[in-house]
Amino acid sequence: MTDWLAMLDDHWGWLVFAALLAMGEVVIPGVFLIWVALAAALTGLVALAFPISIPLQLLLFAGLCLLSVWGGRRWYTANPVDSQDPLLNDRTARLVGEVVTVVEPIDNGRGRVKVGDSVWSCRGPDSPVGARVRVTGAEAAVLTVEPA
DSSP, X not given: OHHHHHHHHSHHHHHHHHHHHHHHHHHSOOSSHHHHHHHHHHHHHHHHHSOOOHHHHHHHHHHXXXXXXXXXXXXXXXXXXXXXXXXXXXXXXXXXXXXXEEEEEEETTEEEEEETXXXXXXXXXXXXXXXXXXXXXXXXXXXXXXXX
């Protein structure tokens, strides 16, 4: 443990740590390690410019981590990345517009429909088994349907 702390006293330790974190961001993208890498690089540059002790370097690194992650979150909030498939993780929203088959009659506004190879609960106007209905919306795992 002492050898590791001795390496941090040298500004090269911080710069190597920053490079490793940046490589980790490339291997495991998550838009998080890059901000910690920035804090490590800045700590290394400050340690290069000023002879500061290890406890002060660690304190500076912690503060810069907080500041860079906070700044990164603000930047990504102000500049969101557009998704090629915004409904990727919203399966019910992806079903809107699909025509499905009633497998349990919709009676008093409730029934079940077949979507692909699964059966979903639904709400809509009364319909007999075999009727074709269109999905118009969803609330949790219950589809809202109308006659197709």
